[in-house]
Amino acid sequence: MKEENKSDVEKSSGKANELSFEEAFELTGHGKFNHLVLFTCGLIMLNVSMESVGMSYAITAAECELELTSRHKGLVNAAAFIGIISTSFLWGYLGDRLGRRAVMLPSILASAVFSVASSFSTNVWMLLVLRILTGCLISASSATVYAYLGELHVNSRRAAAIAWGSAFISFSFIILPGLAWVIIPGKWTFNLACMQIVPWRAFIWSWCLPGLVAAVMLLALPESPKYLLASKGPDAALPVLAKMYEWNHGANNKFPVEKISNTSADMNKSGSGFVGAVKNIAQMFKPPLLRCVIISHVSMFAVFMLSSGLYVWVPDILNNILHGADQISVCQIISDKFANATLSSKDACHAEVSVSVFPISMAMGAVFAITYLSIGVFINKIGRKSLYCGIMFICGIATVAAAFVPHGGAATALIILCLCSGCAASILAAIAVDVFPTSLRAMAMCMMYMVGRSGAAVGSNLLGVTLDTHCHMAFTGFGVFIAGSAFLMFFWPKPEKVRAEMEQQGFSY
Template identity: 35%
Template sequence: MLTIFWCEKSIAGNMKVSVDTVKLQEIEMAMNGSSDKNGMKVDKTAASLDDAMLLSGFGIYNISHMLMSGVILLGMIMQSLALGYILPAAQCDLDLTLQQRGWLSAIPFLAIILTSYFWGWLADTQGRRPVMLFSMMISAVFSAFASFAPDVISFGVLVFLSAIFMSGSSAVVYTYLGEFNNLRHRDKMVAFGSSFVGIGTVILPCVSWLILPLEFAYPISILGIEYRPWRLLVVACAIPFALGSVLLAFAPESPKFLFATGNYDAALDVVKRIYHRNTKKDVDTFPIKSLIVDQHTAKTSNVRGLAAIWSSMKEQTVPLFQRPLLAWTALTCFVQFGIFATTNGFYVWFPSILNSLAHHEGGESRICDVLDAGRDAVSNGTMICDDTIHTSTFERSIYIGLVFSSMYIIVGFLVDYVGKKPILVVILGITGVCGICAHLAYNQQLAVVLFAVFQMSGACIGLMNAVAVELFPTKYRAMAICLSMMMGRVGSMVGSNLIGLFLEVNCGAGFYLFGSIIIVNSLFCLTLPNKKRIPHKKIVVESTQNETHEPV
């Protein structure tokens, strides 16, 4: 297959000949009414959900669904990282100290840490779509309110409330995206959808560059503020969530979730909808008329009362810390912690680091030497509030964002052919080494390039979520991903504050520590299972709730 952006002429033409063609032939034999080895007639209109997803094909529906999920991810990453540009521009209006900037930068991650678990449970019990739709709309509203905050306290509270609801979609969207694609294309589409995280790191400095240099100040006497460009940037970063809410309003619920909760007809209707969009054929021509259900599939009961909610959350959580899922829970949480701590932790301070490099007028020196010199100059002189950001800061941020998003796209193309495990091991290993070397480089341009490569470890976040979609059964999948993402947010909060501390006391130690963590993550990924393949065997009734691997 040359590219994923062409619709299929036939389902079999896009499946691997050695594996998927055999499976599709067996599906067709079953639908044609062939008998099994005992001479019993096979129902020619019934199939498992995975088989039905294979027959729905791959095309415009999958691509449009990936783009919608990408818009949601774009809103998530812009709101999470926007404070890196907003706070330097707002430090005079809000009278911010360096310590306050560090804690404000950590507020979105703290909110996500405290609420991801709840959102994961809600998504596994009430549905992926309603959770994301509700949370995104409320998050966008609170972001708009935050742009009018008169002081640091009100700004922090409103950002915190916005981040609480942003958490509802930050992890669920990966599950929602993965469950609309069959096993053949799932990894690839999750990887391409995750590329919008990288695209967000390009769009964010672009939007900041367009807005922050503007010179306007509209007084709002009732609030005692002047509406300056940084306040407009707060609103601009919430626009993708507003757009994502509109798009999601026309999207269906995940067929995997519908099937897992006993809504089999609704699940089949969604599959038919995918088939219709991909093939341009009428839904009545879809060969599957019913879905095969095994005895383990049970409909979720309605939850009432705090005791029932606690019992349901316990039921969703305990299996993640028991065999056979415990090993995968520990691995995904640890790897996400390290990646988020490194990528988001450094990115929060990234504009400040680049701004210091842009104002450096001496000869060639290491990144940490430049930062130390700037700090000493401030401590020895009169401190004057300056909220301007050098133009080169935006330019370099855009260049690094382009490399970042390119890595996501490259991963999306390679994942089907190479597999998730080799990509994770290689990327994490190389980026970890580059992080250590970035501190040692005396040439500023080389140091910035190595630092940019160091940030490429973030391209593995979506890939780890694709791993989790495959490792965990449908019943616990959203909870597992939310748990791993919650640990990632813990890493972001810990990383942003630790890096701020290291920049003050020992800059080089931060590069050594987080570079080593990424290298250790690379070694841990060696324990992941190899690329999942559809077995060469006759189709059997297989519950989507039991799609998991035994721990290594």
């Protein structure tokens, strides 16, 4: 019976057999090791997401203590994105040169240190600098976790593993408001290191936990065997494969491969280093990829500008809605608050956070999770381009309507619908990935998401500058841009034509 369950590779190999890397990797199977890798990488993605948008729940409570204006809030909300954008290429390069685990482990620990330090900020500029530095460090995980997760799964399970890992991102939109609900409304204080700790400061500590747990779990996990193969050769990769095999099949089962054959295909080193990475970037800005790059980058910028740029303002906007009259628009509520704040003295500042914000935000997270699952069901039935265009156009119209509808409940529902545009990022990635050759694909995806995150930073800051005084214009401008960006897909070239032209230039898919 045991003989029937063995893989074809295992049947054909003896104890001292020499196999290629891919055959040996397939032999490791799928089990406890892969589940641990998936959970660890999921926690890392959760940590990146929580560090990116967590301040959106803290700034309302910190408004009076740090004397935050809307412009200040926009800067603080955008700080983590600024850090990620400015260092993502560097971390991607270091991940290829030093190793995936070697880059992620120290950066996760350092990001937790800076994140906790930001909770001790005494003014907005100290907070801003520390949040940017935190963003710079979590960028290391953001740039390499997908490579690490994919490289520790066999081909047949790689896409599913990345999809399950990405699902942890949607959990952050449920966990963050849940933690905020428990911590921020509290009236307690205590002294620590000559500073009075209030709930919003302790809230920052709470979202560092997933990253610290992931760092501990990374200590038990090895470096990516594919990275070791490319950088140090088969002898360095073999012990990792043996460890994977023993974890998946039991410690009593020894890995039935004693040597990995050294082939030119295995030793694909990207040996040209930084110069090679620059050449790859230059290749993407030449026909026929140039049109694909422009369309995909502008589209991803639009997706993140609305979904992430608006999301970091949602707790503050919902707080205004819940404290305002039910039968007036969001913009009227915000305008009235701004007028009252201008007439009031600094001593009259009241940073009251409505607890109703938190269950609404958790419900939004549940909506995002359901939307992600629905996309997986319908993407092949409707078509990627049609589904992407439909989502973006509907979300654009909903953004405009949210500013004008004269009812708080309806405005909240429309804002939740607007934020579902973030789910279109995965569809856009699926559209774009088809046209980039294997040797350019990772860098293309990295750059596209880097541009997307810059859209989040721009969106957050634009809302910070305009929300109080030009609310209708802000929502209308966002909505028109988002809906209009959907029409760029009509100019997307046929993937078959792009691939044929690139193959003539010597690239492979």
